[in-house]
Amino acid sequence: MKSLEQYTTELRSFISGLQVASTNPENWPKLTIITPSYNQADFLERTILSVLNQNYPNLEYIIIDGGSTDHSVEVIKKYEKHLAYWVSEKDRGQVHAINKGLERATGKYIGFQNSDDVYFPGTFQRFGEAARQADSDIIYGDLFMISTTDEVIEILKTTSYSFTAQVLEGMQIHNQTLFFKNTLVKEFGKFDESYHFAFDYEFITRYTASPKTSVRKVEGLGGALRIHADAKSSNIAPLGKKEHAKIKELYISMIGSPSLNKLKYLWCRFRKIAYFIFKFDFKYISYRLSK
DSSP: OOOHHHHHHHHHHHTSSOOOOOOOOTTSOOEEEEEEESSOHHHHHHHHHHHHTTOOTTEEEEEEEOOOSSSHHHHHHHTGGGOSEEEEOOOSOHHHHHHHHHHHOOSSEEEEOOTTOEEOTTHHHHHHHHHHHOOOSEEEEEEEEEOTTOOEEEEEOOOSOOHHHHHHHOOOSOGGGOEEEHHHHHHHOSOOTTOSSSHHHHHHHHHHTSTTOOEEEEEEEEEEEEOOTTOHHHHOHHHHHHHHHHHHHHHGGGGSOGGGHHHHHHHHHHHHHHHHHHTTOHHHHHHHHTO
């Protein structure tokens, strides 16, 4: 595992300017990326660069802006020739914006990246290779946390997916690293706008409640969650807890007898430790113990 300083240097170089090169889309599954945006001009350009600089051969990039009053539109127009579609108009918020993007998405797989977050170098390449190796419905990777100056401040590695852990512990997959099949949207519906914070937790739980949905973890950092004072996650944590509790209540009957939930919760905790031991990832175990 690289040091946080090495990751920081790599990320800052990656989003320092446009580095688009010509690519051949043959044999790469089409990928749609949606960015919902509203008054995040200070970070939006770095989000856009983190998508375009992946140089993914078969990319459809959609930006749905909610009628920003800062210079977001100016930033979007700077890169509009690389976009499949963009709009700036009043909407009902983040979830509605993503759903508007889903209605236009034509990719086999879809991902969404918020306008203050970024993808890490090589993410789309790893996704494409994984998608060609196995036709999984959901593919995801690891997450890192960054500051307003793109400093990598923390690494959060994930384990293989468990629906039981998803219900008992909460979100097992971070949207910053997530790619899911367009067919899942058609089968199980778009994102639920009644949730303002936990909509990603809700739709992942809803999609994976079906035993038909296959989920695959790809090793490697996929995306970054930016920590800053105006971030949505920094401001509505109490609401998020209520929404998570509501979703848990909806699905907890699907994981078996309630009398065993305490044991299952302990199993979830042990499973995380065992995962990294079996991967021989002792550097990450040491890193987490030092936090």
